[in-house]
Amino acid sequence: MVAPAGFGSPGGTFLPLVLPCCVGVHIYDGFLSTPVWVAMDVAAAPAVGYMVRRAQRQFEESRIPLLGVMGAFVFAAQMINFPVGIGTSGHLVGGALLACTLGPAAAGVVLCAIIAIQALVFQDGGILALGPNLINMAILGVLAGYLPYYLWGGTPWRRVAIFAGGALSVMVSAIMALAELLISGVPMSRSVVGVSLTLFLVSALLEGAITLAVVQALEAIQPGFVRQPAAGRSFARGALGLAAVVLAAVGFLFASTAPDGIESLGHTTGMDHVRRLFTTPLAGYQLALAGEPWLRKTAAGLAGIAIVYGACLLIGRSVARRGRA
């Protein structure tokens, strides 16, 4: 889950620091099957473009240094250890904290820049896997991290919301990464999935606690750092929206673990031979007609993303409309 990436060099070592992947679970080139990374790259391009435009509208170009330096801050924050129990410690991941301080669009842009620099300079994450990583962490992670704060940041539930934001941002990006690996056909037994989910849950709770502690410390220093969302959004509606997002992510995961119905059907009816006729001689991967398992899996994956997107969009719209009314 955590890939240490040091500055180890033959000549002279840079700072004796270890930079674990600081925005969560990275996917490397070679992990995902071709249709999955292609689909995620295609989906990531417009999403990142939209986010950059929003951030640009909010921050005029002269404020670019702020976003860059805050990205550097997230990198550097890995060096501050948070002791938890005997001998173990955690560190800030940062998506939710940035969303609470800079706003979701700017936080997404900062995380995009972090993920790109990590892939290019620190061999942490891949270039073809940039799309999946951006969607998992910079887009869905930030949205999930900001949603509770957006909904309840102005109510007495504020502290719970900040905690939930930190936890959700880590959990959603981890679940997305896990689901993408499963859709790609990485064989994971139920126990492996269970163990990873438990680990993710622990780190998610830790991230929630760290985010809350840092936000409170920040407000003690200077209250202006943390954005103040409008007070009094509907609790029930918010809870419903949050549940929808969580359900969509979890449902995505379950869909990706479901047994291959059509594949087994093909085996029993002898359709395998027919299907082999359609494959291209050119490559090892099958570029053939509908009914291929990968096509179905990709469709399922895209549908999952669309559901998460749709849920976020609808909730955002309805809440905004209520806010204006």
Next chain:
Amino acid sequence: MHHVVLERWSRGASPLHRRDPRAKFAALLVFLVVLATAHRALPLLAGAFLLLLGGTLVWARVPLAGAFRRAALVLPFTLLAGAVCWLGGDPARGVGLVLKSYLSALAVLTVVSTTPLPLLLRGLELVGAPRFLLMVAQFLYRYLFVISEEAQHMRSAAASRGFGRRSGGFRAAAGALAVLFARSYARAADIHRAMLARAFPGRFHTLGTLRFRVADAAFLALAALAPALIRAAIERLA
């Protein structure tokens, strides 16, 4: 600023260093796609690609052992994923996964260690990546080491005051991070003011314009064909 080994490598003067960043990045993408979509005779193909990348690194006068070691940064996590595949009853996929991610990292490293990052980002901007994002990335990279060092100082200061892991420091760590946040914020404001004072026009200037020459086109054609031909040959043989 502390020297980062990658930074030093990327300031070399080999024929590969002189190529246009766009040509190098396009060649990288072709290589990665050819590798990622390969399934047959993967160990053989990986060996051939390793030779190809090794030859390129030698041509670019990048220390070979250092580059191999640096690309191995992906191995801890990759080996874990490979082991999961192996235990899940698909050893071939596990081996393929480890080979592919190591070679991909080595390929990225080959490009990044022969292209200074500002030039690479400028090349990406010219092919249409959003400038706002690339400028944020550039600032991030510039101040990464500054802020990291600041965090390092804070950590040393805490340690020298006998601040261990035992003394219940969750809140104290949160306080330290908040201070780091505030200092980074203030530093960003200073940087912004300094830039305004120097009449920052909203974009970076690079010394010299990037020009896509015939040599770049020839390099791109060669570098894009080589992995594809190697793969076709190996798949024909195997």
